[in-house]
Amino acid sequence: MHTLISIDTVRGPFVREIEEISGQNLLACNQCGMCSAGCPVASAMDMLPSQVIRLAQLGMEEALTAGGRGDTTVWLCASCLACATRCPKGVDLPRVMEALRQIQLRRGAVRMDLDALPPQLARALPQVAIVGAYRKYLK
Ligand code: SF4
Ligand code: SF4
Incomplete structure (x- = not known):
């Protein structure tokens, strides 16, 4: 099932929640692509960081949560800040990624099964x- 873009999604609770947690104005992004061009993890992502923020602007919750195309990007983001330093619009994209992770964790998503970690x-692994x-x- 695909979510239709409408005023209800663009100005909906999902967009407000992302902006509230991240402290960022999503509409400040003009899709220049500088973040994606400098992201060291982009090659492993199913969707570029600039595409994630575009979907966030449009309130495309389904695409940015578990099972969605943007989900791997959200969880692979290493919070390295490279995109934030390159953004000409001052968007702190790592905070947006963190907000997207927080939203999932608050809804009960568990992304790491400690019991499945082999004892060896x-x-x-370093404890840190x-x-x-x-x-x-984990939440
Ligand atoms: S660099 Fe900034 S303005 Fe450009 S696409 Fe990325 S978040 Fe948007
Ligand atoms: S903070 Fe995340 S999205 Fe931004 S450049 Fe680093 S890994 Fe990529």
């Missing part, structure tokens, strides 16, 4: 990496 790997992932992927 758990012993080998596990704690960092725990904070990012």
Whole structure:
């Protein structure tokens, strides 16, 4: 099922929630693509960061949450800030990505199963990496 673009989606609760959590004005983005051009993780993403913010502007919740085309981008984003430093419009895209993750976590999505982590790997990984992932992927 696809969500139709309408005034109800563009000015809907999903867009307001993203803007409230991120503190960003989504409509400030003019789709120049500078963020995507500088993103070090873009090659692994199903959708470019600039496409994610476009869908966020339009309130395309289905595409940006679990199972949607933008979902991998939201979770692969490493919060490296490269896009934020390149954006000519002053959009802090990592905050938008974090808001999209928070929205899913608040709705009960769990992105990391600690019990599925092999004990050998758990012993080998730096503790800070596990704690960092725990904070990012669990509510
Ligand atoms: S660099 Fe900024 S203005 Fe350009 S597409 Fe990315 S978020 Fe939008
Ligand atoms: S903060 Fe995320 S979206 Fe922005 S450049 Fe880094 S990995 Fe890409």
